[in-house]
Structure formats: structure tokens, C-alpha cells
Amino acid sequence: MTEPLLQVSHLVKEFGTRGSLLRGSKQVVQAVSDVSFVLQRGETLSIVGESGCGKSTTARCVMQILSPTSGSVQFDGQELTELPDEDLRRLRRRFQMVFQDPQASLNPRMTVRQILSEPLEVHDSDQAAIRPRVDELMQLVQLRAGDLDRYAHQFSGGQRQRIGIARALALSPDMIALDEPVSALDVSIQAEIIRLLESLRDELGLAYLFIAHDLSVVRHLSDRVAVMYLGKIVESGTNEEVYERSSHPYTQALLAAAPIPDPILERQRSRIIIEGEVPSPLDPPSGCRFRTRCWKATQRCAEEEPLLTDPGVGHLVACHHPEEANVVQQSVTDSQEHS
Template sequence: MTTVPEEPGTRTDPDTPLLDVRDLEVRFPVHGSGLLRRVVGQVHAVNGVSLRLAERETLGVVGESGCGKSTTGRAILQLVSPTAGSVRFRGEELTTMSAARMQRVRREVGMVFQDPYASLNPRLPVNDIIAEPLKVHRRWRDGGPERVAELLRMVGLSPEHGNRYPHEFSGGQRQRVGIARALALEPSLLVLDEPVSALDVSVQAGVVNLLAELQERLGLSYVFIAHDLSVVRHISDRVAVMYLGGVVETGTREDVYDRASHPYTIALLSAAPWADPRTERVRERIVLTGDVPSPVNPPSGCRFRTRCWKARDLCAEEAPELVDRGTGHPVACHFPE
């Protein structure tokens, strides 16, 4: 594999996380329907999210659709401008970084999108799609064609198929092309935005196993965004559970899956299917009542209280902080299990 010399200042101190996100907020304006289209409100897409990711680690981010997972991933990579908060990569602040410096940082970070077909240019053959990052960052002349062939082999595709167009590949193969493109510049961090949710169940395992193999081989770190709890459990070292823009519980995989404390996490786990049919028939399920509140006008206090069976007056008056309340891992709940 081609090795690019490390740039000065990119080595991480052992005590410094590769990625450190603190109090991240993203809000989008809501415009009225009048002629002037005045701002009449805000969508609280991400509300005070804090995350940490170490070298060679996978952080799974889970939650229902619309909870802010994808927006968080895009804000980490500065594809969406944060409203407030801090995003530090290798100790450097990204939210205030100049465009020139951010161009260099983008060599070390990559993203794999949910829809492998929509994220690939249908007018370009696969070779050109994978080569695009190399040309943008002026690395094409340094063995570009060989690097593209190497990337195709790395993700389990044949270099001979590089002249084909995206529509000539299956969904799983297209996602492998997307992974190859994300790896073109040899990044150290990948944000994976529901990379297997658009694939057939029979194909998902192959892509997840590929990601695990690449992580071991290349020393990658992942932010793995998904709503499939079984996939997240398989690939993640630590897990953060999000609800309506905020993290409600976080910890190691064992903490969250075996010792869940937040009512929302418990409800999610109760809805996930079990492989053992006997356990599946007798286990207790928790059905959440009501709809997810609007992020334009979220509830006061705890945002989950309108659907929580343990809610009390305190939950409406005071928003719980994400702290360890005796469960061994941080939970944002006044009355954790």
C-alpha cells in the first residue's frame, strides 16, 4: 500500500483523543410563507452533543430517524456549520479553522453516505469517481492509476471493472465504491452515515465485515451512525444513544447493551429482535406512546418526558445533565434504572 509521509503536527498525543466534540449545537432557521420570508423559528437539530473518539476506536451513534445523528456527523466534518460548540481533531479546533487549513485536514477525514447510488456521480465511471479526491488534492501524478486499482482490490472489487458506471453495480458493490473513494487519501477518521441501512440484509454483513477488516488493517477510527442496534453492537467499541438532538446515554458497548439505564435506551433495546426464538416469544417489550416532539418546539426539561413512563414533575422543570448517576456510565435521566 502506498504510504504518504506524515505531515508535521499531525501526530496525536497519547492523552488527547483523536476527535473531541463538546457542546455541539446545530440550528436551522424556519422561514415564514410571506413575501419577505421572515425567520419565525428554529429547528433544534443538534442540542449540546459531546463525544470523544480515540485512535482505532469505533463510536456507534444510534437513535430514531430525525434524532440528529446525520446532522451531528456532518457538523463534525464541517459539512454543516455548527451554531455553537467545539469540534477538535487531533487537538485542533475545526469550527474556526481557515479554508486553506481545512483543505489539508480533509485529507485525514472522510465520509461514507447512506445511499450509495445518490452519493456517486452517475455520469462518471468508477475509476474517475475514486480518482477525484486524488486529483483535487494533487496526488494523482504520484501513482494515481495504481492507487485506484489498489483501492478497488482493497474493498473486494476487481480493477477490471473500473470502467463501469455506478448503475452497473449492485447496491453492496456501490457502497464498496463509496468506501474506496473515502479511503483514497488514506484518512485516519471515517464518519459512516448509516452505511448499510439501504442494503439488503444478506449484503449488510459483508460490508460491516469489510469495515472491520479495513479498520484492523489501516488503523482507522469510525463514527458509525445507524438505527440498527444489532449492527452497532457488532462493530462498535462505545455507543452514544441520541434522542431529539441530544445524547441521553453513552458508554462502552457492554454498558449500553447489557446495563442500559435511560428509559429511551431500554425501549429501543426491547424493540430490537432477538436471534433466539424462545427468548423472542417471552421477552417483555416496551411500546412508546405518542409521537416524537417537534424539534422546532421541543418540550421543556427532559425532551423524552412526553413519552416516558417514569416522568415526574421534576422532568418538566429541569433538563437532566449527562452524568454518571450511579450506573457506571453517563445517563441524562433524573430517575435512571
């Protein structure tokens, strides 16, 4: 097997926070706790979990927007955490990022032409080549070149996200990190953007690190999926393994909550309800971090942290009581049998 494009090893990101004004103490939030994964060339790896689980922080550490507290981030064999600023700037043209809110990530004082030209100018592209490249970018994301002199606020949310994607493509990167790129869009527009991302990946040979909170959004785009909970990956594997043979209770609960396109089955389906709130990352539970909300939890779960282990097929699970199940299919079958 060829060397991965991206290799993340034992990534940790901590944030300091002030405690009580009277005590003046400083507490530490471990937003990302010992996370490791690889991303192959041309592959899509989706990191999925509830809000606050650390998935966006992980992406920002990978992209060096945030500096990791510890751990390794290697891009095409180069350790990003140790690169001098100038070397990192030159390498950045090969990995780009698309953010959740296109309205906030696009400069309101710049036209679309200026927005798309800026990364090319920053990286000293040939001036004569910038204009045709900008026209090409608009075509790639299925927008009209005639709209280049408009401002971002004059476009719809879906169109603005297309502009954000075009900007990320400007320097012909090998990898794009997508931080919840469709979560702020209507469902019909989400599908359009996902189809666009699929076609761009296939046409340009891109690798995606896709961040999402909804497993249903990334199902048809992902090659592999990693599920995060409270700063840790609790399950990872191929698309088929995670969706059809999920083993961790948290993954199964997320899948059971994902909507089914058939409205009749959606109304009839059984669900797995996660009780309680996500614990504070300031004081995570002992042992398994999911145990306070897990219906399978035992005393062992409170005393011993489960390790992310591979039984030999590349499907990793961090659980003392893993049990493979096709949760979505089973819930639909159960509903049909009892209807």
C-alpha cells in the first residue's frame, strides 16, 4: 500500500480556562484526546459526532489553524507541527479548508472575482493565468462567470458555499477539509452540494476530510467513517462496516436517529434514545466516556477505559461490550413486523 496522504498520530488539543474568580484557578479542557487516523489519496474520511465532541477542533489542528498540544500531523511525509512558517505557507496550497458558514468565511467587501483571485495572488501565480483560472473555477462549481463581479451577499446560501469550495480549489490542492459544509443549508441544497463534492473528488482526484454531526449526510460520500465522542474516536471503519455493522452503542444511537427518506417507515421506526446530557470536557467520566449515557454500561466501564482495538478486519471499536448490528435495517424491520 502507498504511503497515506495524511497521517495523524496521538493528536491532543487542550484549552486552558479560568476557574472561579475567587479561586483564580486554571482548568484544562481536553478537546481532542489521543486521536489517530490516516487519509489516503483520493479518499473521503468523515469524522462524525455530536456538537462539542472535538471533530472541528481536530480538523483545525490538522490544518494548522490551531496548534496541537501534542501529537503528530504528517502531510505527504512532512511533519506539519515542526515546519517553519515559510515552509508551511508554501505547503498550504496543497491542503485547503471549507467552513460551515460561507457568509462568515467570505469577505463581504470583495467581489467573487477578488475572492477567487486572492489565493492565487498570495501564492505568486502568473498574473496572466489568474483570470482564466477564476473562470474555470466558476465552471467547476457550476456558477456563471458573468456573476464574478457580484458580492457574496448577493448569492443564496448554497451558491455562497459553492464560492467557498471554488476558493478552496483555486490552488489545485490534494486535500480539502470540509467543516460541516452543508449543515447550514436546506435539505435539497445539501444534496446538491454533496453531489458537487462527489463529482469534484472523482474529476480532480481530491481527498476529503469531512466533518459532520449527521451520519446520514455523509453516507454516500464517505469511503471510511470515524465516530467521535467527547474528544475520542470510539469507532472507525469502512462505510459498509460502520453503517451496516456498527458495534459501538453511540454509533448505533446516531444511526437510529438518522432520518429515513420513506415517511411511512420514518414514522413507524423504533429508535435508540440516548439519555442525559454530554458530560463536561472539564471533568469527563472515568473509564468509558460514554458510560453515563450508555444502556450497556457495567462497573468495568466505570473503572477501565476501553481501548480502540481492531479484531483484525480494520474495523476499530472502543467498547467493552461491542455488538455488531445493522441498526437502521433492524429498526425498519422491527417496525414492519409490529405494524
